[in-house]
Amino acid sequence: MTIAHHPDEEALAAFAAGTLDEPRSVVVAAHVALCPHCRAIVAACEQVGGALVEQAAPATPRAGALDEALARLDEAAPPSMVVREAAPDCPAVLAPYEVGRWRWIGPGVHWRKVEVPESEGTRVFMLKAAPGSSLPHHGHSGVEWTCVLQGAFSHDLGRYGPGDFDAADNTVDHTPFVEEGNTCICLVAMQGDLELRGWLGKLMQPFVRL
Numbered sequence: 001m002t003i004a005h006h007p008d009e010e011a012l013a014a015f016a017a018g019t020l021d022e023p024r025s026v027v028v029a030a031h032v033a034l035c036p037h038c039r040a041i042v043a044a045c046e047q048v049g050g051a052l053v054e055q056a057a058p059a060t061p062r063a064g065a066l067d068e069a070l071a072r073l074d075e076a077a078p079p080s081m082v083v084r085e086a087a088p089d090c091p092a093v094l095a096p097y098e099v100g101r102w103r104w105i106g107p108g109v110h111w112r113k114v115e116v117p118e119s120e121g122t123r124v125f126m127l128k129a130a131p132g133s134s135l136p137h138h139g140h141s142g143v144e145w146t147c148v149l150q151g152a153f154s155h156d157l158g159r160y161g162p163g164d165f166d167a168a169d170n171t172v173d174h175t176p177f178v179e180e181g182n183t184c185i186c187l188v189a190m191q192g193d194l195e196l197r198g199w200l201g202k203l204m205q206p207f208v209r210l
């Protein structure tokens with residue numbers, strides 16, 4: 001797998017520090033799982049973060065402090081963190097989440113919802129597009145982060161194959177085209193609404209309210 005497109009370092013640092021919102025973290029995690037280059041950056045960020053925490057920590061923790069902290073962790077663990085297997089056609093990073101069934105949204109194109117808690121209007125879904133199909137011409141009202149899981153698509157800014165990460169914001173207005181050969185499946189975190197253009201887009205718009 002040759003990965004050509006990565007999240008920027010700011011995104012990787014926020015991911016490592018745990019300050020990135022959950023929807024976008026899931027998409028970055030899917031990329032990091034496939035990309036040794038970014039795994040190394042995240043590991044380096046975590047080391048720096050760990051060193052800073054150590055420096056800030058008091059030299060001798062109060063007796064019982066560790067037990068108390070562990071007890072709090074137990075209480076705080078959300079039900080979504082229960083470890084289980086990911087659905088057969090989902091990446092392992094989706095194991096903690098419910099995934100909806102595939103729904104048709106247009107010729108050759110299906111989507112399904114991933115039940116990651118919404119954060120600041122950002123939602124997660126998977127998109128599946130048949131070989132040779134074109135995704136509807138669209139713009140965004142917010143950011144859209146995508147990790148390609150299989151197959152490949154191209155748009156004005158390049159070709160995106162398995163593992164590639166694509167970050168588009170509201171200045172991007174494009175028509176991704178899916179390569180022949182393989183069905184393309186992507187994991188997407190999208191903020192705001194997809195704004196579909198053209199007659200096909202108008203037809204599909206009612207279906208993509210997530």
Ligand SMILES: [Zn+2]
Pocket residue numbers: 003005006007031035037038039
């Ligand atoms: Zn990478």
